[in-house]
Amino acid sequence: KRVGEDPWETIAEHYPVGTTVTGKVAAVQSFGAFVQLQEGITGLIHAQEISWGRGKKKVEDHFRVGDTVNCQVIEIDEEKRRLALSLRQLMRDPWQEVEARYPPGSKHKGVVTRVEDFGAFVKLDEENEGLLHVGEMSWTERPNSATDLFKEGDEVKVVILGLDGERRRISLGVKQLTASPYEKFASEHPAGSLAKGKVSRLVGFGAFVELLPGLEGLIHISELDEQRVDSPERVVRVGDEITVKVLEFAPDKKRISLSLKDAVRALERENIR
Numbered sequence: 001k002r003v004g005e006d007p008w009e010t011i012a013e014h015y016p017v018g019t020t021v022t023g024k025v026a027a028v029q030s031f032g033a034f035v036q037l038q039e040g041i042t043g044l045i046h047a048q049e050i051s052w053g054r055g056k057k058k059v060e061d062h063f064r065v066g067d068t069v070n071c072q073v074i075e076i077d078e079e080k081r082r083l084a085l086s087l088r089q090l091m092r093d094p095w096q097e098v099e100a101r102y103p104p105g106s107k108h109k110g111v112v113t114r115v116e117d118f119g120a121f122v123k124l125d126e127e128n129e130g131l132l133h134v135g136e137m138s139w140t141e142r143p144n145s146a147t148d149l150f151k152e153g154d155e156v157k158v159v160i161l162g163l164d165g166e167r168r169r170i171s172l173g174v175k176q177l178t179a180s181p182y183e184k185f186a187s188e189h190p191a192g193s194l195a196k197g198k199v200s201r202l203v204g205f206g207a208f209v210e211l212l213p214g215l216e217g218l219i220h221i222s223e224l225d226e227q228r229v230d231s232p233e234r235v236v237r238v239g240d241e242i243t244v245k246v247l248e249f250a251p252d253k254k255r256i257s258l259s260l261k262d263a264v265r266a267l268e269r270e271n272i273r
Helices: 007-016 095-101 183-187 260-272
Strands: 020-029 032-038 041-046 068-077 082-086 108-116 117-121 129-133 155-164 168-172 194-203 206-210 215-220 241-250 255-259
Touching: 007 041, 041 068, 082 155, 095 129, 108 129, 108 206, 117 155, 117 260, 129 155, 183 255, 194 260, 215 241, 255 260
Parallel strands: 041 082, 129 168, 215 255
Antiparallel strands: 020 032, 020 068, 032 041, 068 082, 108 117, 108 155, 117 129, 155 168, 194 206, 194 241, 206 215, 241 255
16 A cells, blocks of 8 residues: 555545545444545544434434445545545535524424423424423423423424524423413503412512412512511511502513502502592
């Protein structure tokens, strides 16, 4: 071989990046297939370069030793004598249609293919799936794991929340199919109105009141009584059903500020009338 010309010295000329080449499969491994383009030049089609589909691919399902394949040169490392090849670069990239087919806000039906603690993967079509994060499953329930709400094979209606073209990820939601408790409450109880709720928990700086299932508002300790209050327990207890006045909404944080003392004053005025 020392007498003959080293094909790696001119590999960039014969096989520039982007060129479509033809070769024979010389070996099949779990991580990819080695393809011989000519004597002394062998490249690797990595498993991830077989197709555009996500998930683990079995190389042996696509290649056999001796197969003739067309592929594209995607990288050359002359120093390490490595040639990276791709099969999927010669195929239509399904992501090119994703933005048109699945715009944010659109609704679709899918099938749950896998469930993890952090969320469920939903198959939208033969080539695309999205992630339904556990935090996007319900407005009112707070599951410890997505397995509490979904299982493999479930048919589910979802909303497209976002597309990440760089990572080829589709974010999905289910709770967005219905109005959030915050939006429902805000539309029915504008600032200045009275509302009923149940004291759900006490903290040093005030009391939280459950206004709707899954929705709490805060009565700051300064809004509990006309008199100075050192501890919320002196005014209310968990489980108490009370009437409060809506002071303010914080849409960016989905927070509601409430007042008990203002509600008491308003009710007293109504009784006087």
